[in-house]
Amino acid sequence: MARPVTNAAFEGLLLAAGYGNAHAAFARQLNHAGRNEGAWRYDAASVYWWLRGRRPGDHVQAAMAETLARKLGRSVAVTELGFGAADSIGIRVYPASVDGAIDTAEQIWTRLAKHLNQNASGVFDSGKALEAALGWRYDLPDETVSRHGRQQVTSTDVQSLYALADHFTDLDRRHGSGSARTRAVMADLLVRQVAPMLRGTYTDAVGRDLMRAAATLSGQLAFMSYDAGEHAMAQHHVMLGLRLAKAADDRLYGAHLLANLATQAVFLGHPREAARLVEAAIDGAGRAPAAVLARLHATAATAYGQSGDRRACHVALAKAESALQRMGADPGPRWVGYFSPAHLAGAALRCLGDLHLYTQALRHAPDALNLGSQNTRTRALHTALIAVTHARAGETDAACDWASKLRQHVAGIQSARVQQRVRELANALGSQQASPQVNEVLRSLAPVSAAS
Structure with a gap:
């Protein structure tokens, strides 16, 4: 099955230049344009992969622009080709081999541990995300991952890594992840402990x-x-985790990671891409435990809600609720144990609010706050979301009441997501600033929304 085109800019230029159905001809002209660089042997298959996210070298892009310019009769800037800047950390979208995944892991863990990504992390790339999803879903499984290196690794050694993951997961849920130091410490542990084990x-x-x-x-x-x-x-x-999950032959955790990527896409306002990612996750998960399905369908609902697809949103919510009712007999893997009725209620609150169904959304508010004490950040996010929903529904007094409750939940939390939700609340209440109550709420929450 052909993979979908992810570089629409390059596809458009090929069509305009008459190469839409002549990829081999374009490749021949490109080889000729780059003759001074050596014996290039690009062909139609090369064009196929460039259209689907692979990034050629800068010198190849320059020859592409020259080739297209001759056909179009105008200058073509390299930036028009749609390949973007070189990856800031130089990794592949989805490593082809287990060895490639190990090399990639060590590279990005080392750079994060040394803070080299600070202030230059780039942006979310939906094309790369979708390419990684396709690789995870359709690439052949790894026949073996056995290895011979310096350090003998046993099952007991591996179990210690799960304990390490549990520790950082708990820290994250209680305090948020806004501290660069916390992430650097985790990356340093990965470099010193996990990378040698992988080798x-x-x-x-x-x-x-x-x-x-x-x-x-x-x-x-x-x-x-x-x-x-x-x-x-x-x-x-996430893309590295997808490749490692593929090597582990763990399709359920891979689906979970894709759903996390979809959640990130929703946060950044890419609902269509989020829907495609979570649909790939659901497809790849297959006959999954109820808890996993509940989580996946809840994520799908948020993507459909943000995109305005009311029917698909309601169907996804119904599937999530049905799966949640079966969770008692089918709890699923340990990593999905966090997902509870409160998390589904939060997803319903979010997606129904995006559809402007505020009354329906707010029916889920009580359940959304029925959280364990360790879910400090989620409680803050859900409380802010309730306030935002009231504000968007025109219920200013209720929004202010919930905003007052929010202040006690955000103390000690470092989270860009919490800050963003507080900014959403401030924007929703902005038209009522003449109200002393609203003005007081906005003043009290200003330090949270402005925190770095």
Whole structure:
């Protein structure tokens, strides 16, 4: 099955230049334009992959622009080709091999540990996200992941990594991930402990479990980066986690990571891409445990809600609720144990609010706050969302009451997502600033929304 085109800009130029159905001809002209660079042997297959997210070198892009300019009769800037800037950390979208995934892991963990990504993390790239999703879903499984290296790795060694992941997960839920130091500490542990294990000696069975543990750690670091607003770094770690989950032959955790990527896409306002990502996750998960399906369909509902697809949103919510009712007999993997009726209620509150169904949305407010004490950040996010929904419904007094409750929940939390939701509340109340009550709420929440 052909993969979908992700570089619409390049496709448009090929069509305009008459190469829409003549990719081989374009490749021949490109080889001629680059003759001074050596013996290029690009062909129609090369064009196929360029249209689907692969990025040629800068010198190749220059020859592409020259080739297209001759046909179009005008100058063509390299920036028009749609390939973007070179990756700030130089990794592949989705490593083709297990060895490539191990190299990538060590590289990005090392750079994060050294703070080299600070102030230069880039932006979320939906094309790369979709390419990684397709690779995870359709690439052949790895025949073996056994390895011979310096360090012997045992099942006991791998179990210690799960304990490490649990520790950082708990910190993240209680305090948020806004601290760059916390993420750097985690990355440093990955460099010093996990990377040597990945390059060690292990059987196929131990190796699969090691890949699963490394995927879990990469997924947690991805979510922490997302919560901190480091969206490109979060995406890199999710894509790495997807490849490691593939090596582990763990389709359920891979689906979970894709759903996390979809959640990030919703946060950044890319609902169509989010829907495609979570649809790939649901398809790849197959006959999954009820808890996993509940989480996946809840994420799908948020994507459909943001895109304005009312029918699809309601269908996804119904599927999530049905799965949630079956969770008692089918709890699923340990990593999905966090997902509760409160999390589904929060998703319903969000997507129904996006559809302007405020009365329906607010019916889920009580359940959305029925959270365990460890879910400090989620409580703040849901409280802010309730306030935002009241404000958008025109219920200013109720919005202010919930905003007052929010102040006690945001103390001690470092989270770009919480800050963003507080800004949404301020925007929703902005037209009522003449009200002393609203003015007081906005003044009290200003330090939160402005925090860095």
